[in-house]
Amino acid sequence: MSEKLDLLFRAPRVITAAGEVARSVGVRDGRIVVIEPLEADLEADQVIQLGDDEVLLPGLVDTHVHVNEPGRTDWEGFASATRAAAAGGVTTIVDMPLNSIPPTVNADALAVKRKVASDQAYVDVxxxxxAVPGNVPDLRSLHDAGVFGFKCFLLHSGVDEFPPLDPDELELALKEIASFGAMMIVHAEDAHAIDHAASPGGENYADFLASRPRGAENLAIAEVIELARWTGCRVHILHLSSSDALPMIESARRDGVKLTVETCPHYLSFTSEEVPAGATQFKCCPPIREAGNRELLWQGLADGIIDCIVTDHSPCTVDLKRFDIGDFGVAWGGIASLQISLPAIWSEAKRRGHSLIDVVRWMAENPAKQVGLNTKGHIALGYAADFAVFAPDSAFVVDVAKLHHKNPVSAYDQRALAGVVRSTWLAGKRIDLEEDPRGRLLSRGMA
Structure with a gap:
């Protein structure tokens, strides 16, 4: 190299397209420009020598994060969420259109959100x-303004300002979105099935689980698949919790339906059998299901039916979890895990024989691919110099009081996890949470 590099990692262990290898990785102007053997003769302004216990990963991409700002900034916010992301090795997040006020259902609301986020982001956002009833005319302008796709619910979202679509409204929205080649992401639970299920009230988790039966999820996913087949729209199933749906998802893909699927760390980490009475920190929708279901979700990942793992980070204030009464029926549903998703998944993945290569595919490569971030998710020439330095053989016990999430509530509190994120790098510079944030606001199609 005739020109000096800005940054050089000398790493005995790097996750690349060639697998886990020893490499020198060089950066200039925020991009990866050199990948050479470990002892290559290279010079840089800054040289980072990683230890044998550290692995250089691409920065994770979390496409399912509820930041909640503006409007519910006491639940979370761009500063706290992106600090947590950076501390957890996540260099890119995509923010959900709710639970902010206003919700991101038109271009004006998007502009409000971007303005609020503009000087607070420690990672790229x-x-x-x-997609809500009546806003089909707004979808194209939102697309042109740079959103990565559109989210809808098929039942009450939990907040009144983001109502669900009925089947006819969903079909109209899918036709419109297909007309300009965009993607719909769907919270797939059937409202009628849940209306006829058991009451969710009380402190017994089994009662709450019965109130959100897997049949409601299966039915909704089947409906979405058929509408995607008819309209040709690209669809993505959010937070899959029911392993029953895996065969129909696989079948639809064989038929050519444009379908991708995610699941979340809590469905892969916890089981319904272990949730204590009144422990509403475990409440989420769809719910955490049985141990056998969890193992089938892991098999779905191994088989490539489930594409990616993202957090569905959905925090709230402590009072909304209703620890005073422990009632699953009235507590807010959502699990905060943005900062600890990598060790949570690595802890479970390695005991099932999976490698860091698998984890990177599920948590960086495939989420980036899903949303068209074509220079993220890999350590490869020309890609963004976004990295996480990860010590997979270290361990720690989660203490919610030490996390950067705004509220000290998480189902992972006091859980022992494997793997420690030692540093996170964005565009070739280490993220220092004591300095001013320098994350970018991303639009669809940005390199």
Whole structure:
């Protein structure tokens, strides 16, 4: 190299397209420009020598984060969420169109959100648009303004300002979105099935689980698949919790339906059998299901039916979890895990024989691919110099009081996890949470 590099990692262990290898990785102007053997003769302004216990990973991409700002900034916010992301090795997030006020259902609301986020982001931030009753005319303008796709619910979202679509409204929205080649992401639970299920009230988790039966999820996913087949729209199933749906997802893909699927760390980490009475920190929708279901989700990942793992980080204030009464029926549903998603998944993945190569595919490569971030998710020439330095053989016990999430509530509190993120790098510079934030606001199509 005739020109000096800005940054050089000398890493005995790097996750690349060639697998886990020893490499020198060089950066200039925020991009990876050199990948050479470990002892290559290279010079840089800054040289980072990683230890044998450290692995250089691409920065993770979390496409399912509820930042909640503006409007519910006491639940979370761009500063706290992106600090947590950076501390957890996540260099890119895509923010959901709710639970902010206003919800991101038109271009004006997107502009409000971008303005609020502009000087607070420690990592790169993109945005989803929302599809709600009556806003089909707004979808194209949101797309043109740079959202990565559109989210809808098929039942009450939990907040009144983001209502669900009925089947006819969903079909109209899918036709419109297909007309300009965008993607719909769907919270797939059937409202009628849940209306006829058991009451969710009380402190017994089994009662709450019965109130959100897997049949409601299966039915909704089947409906979405058929509408995607008819309209040709690209669809993505959010937070899959029911392993029953895996065969129909696989079948639809064989038929050519444009379908991708995610699941979340809590469905892969916890089981319904272990949730204590009144422990509403474990409440989420769809719910955490049985141990056998969890293992089938892991098999779905191994088989490539489930594409990616993202957090569905959905925090709230302590009082909304209703620890005073422990009632699953009235507590807010959502699990905060943005900062600890990598060790949470690595802890479970390695005991099932999976490698860091698998984890990177599920948590960086495939989420980036899903939303069209074509220079993220890999350590490869020309890609963004976004990295996480990870010590996979270290361990720690989660203490919610020490996390950067705004509120000290998480189902992972006091859980022992494997793997420690030692540093996170964005565009070739280490993220220092004591300095001013320098994350970018992303639009669809940005390199």
């Amino acid at each position: 993109g945005f989803w648009g929302g």
